[in-house]
Amino acid sequence: MRQPHITSAFDQDIDGLYSRILTMGGMVEQAISEAGRALESRDDERAAEVIRADREIDAMEDDINTAVVSTIALRQPAAADLRAVVTVMKMAGDLERLGDYAKNMAKRVPVLAQAQGVDGAGAALRRQSRLVQLMLKDALDGFARGDLDLVRDVIQRDVEVDQMTNALFREFLTHMMEDPRAITPCLHFLFISKNLERMGDHVTEICEQVIYLETGARPELRPKGDVTSQMTAEQGGA
């Protein structure tokens, strides 16, 4: 993570903060994975558990922010050390938002369990959520090991998530045009896919924080593949 040097009180604080970020990240990974499974298997119980667990993720963010503020107040870090604690706070914010999106996904499970099924939709969204979860896992590993190649690779993979969203938009729009009974479930699927696209953006932001932390430089321009704001059903039907 950082160069080894004589252990100070500040180092102990920052090690504690990093380990809390990794714990929080693990909780969010779990939430994304479980929300994806709940969606595919139309499992209300599993979805309810994701919603419940989100409170712990929120509490974790509060803990981290409190610890960051007290570290700054007590240790008065300068330069690189200050950058490290500020980065921790930003990462916690992104993780909290990722948890929120997973909760939102889970909230849609009960109404989808009642609605008409749409062939392959649950499986496709599960695959997309798996992609985001693996991006997050590698982003956290990259953070833990200071592995910039790995986090840069994660940033590139966000394009896949965007492309998957575009493809699913076309598919769900076609279903909606063909069968009015598919409108309700497809609408929820569209929101879930769009949320996953935004989740990919938050993982990208975490990666950018890691790059900033390690290099002190703002990261390169990120690739963008999401075109859903320009999409029409005419492009969809084909």
Added chain:
Amino acid sequence: MRQPHITSAFDQDIDGLYSRILTMGGMVEQAISEAGRALESRDDERAAEVIRADREIDAMEDDINTAVVSTIALRQPAAADLRAVVTVMKMAGDLERLGDYAKNMAKRVPVLAQAQGVDGAGAALRRQSRLVQLMLKDALDGFARGDLDLVRDVIQRDVEVDQMTNALFREFLTHMMEDPRAITPCLHFLFISKNLERMGDHVTEICEQVIYLETGARPELRPKGDVTSQMTAEQGGA
């Protein structure tokens, strides 16, 4: 804003930060207002200007974050002063996100300008965006004047934005069921309305930051009125 006391270098820094937040807030208010107008009048030019101006909002956030970090490094503030600078950073983050949502709204204008019109949709979304813009205006005024009654009132008003989203969801879903040609425009309208609902949440977060700044206490539980994640077309059709 804060109690008057002997002016220190830190006070000058914080006054500078507060004034930048207010400037940034004004830019975001303008973006929300212009995006709403562009949507109602199907005005591509106006929308393009909102998209362009978002870069300045993003640059403003970077400036504020850099200034916050250098204030902490130079002045090493403790307790309430530290809380103030950390709050500034969080508010800048919420404002940046609000600007992003306004940009996303503007991005949908060209495709909507080409699509079949939906009676009253543009006007309804303009009204909803106006509500969010006024919430932001009052949140910023409340911040500038340390007026907790005003920011608490803004938090309450977020329920109206949520209820408007619920009502528009029902309406747009009904249109989609009745006429497949309405699916594309209504889908974009649904995303815009949902974004406005989230924008209300970000304004609420800004208000909560103001409360935290002034009282040092975490704010009360916020009211929630958004039920779109449970919504079905059956409830919509009526």
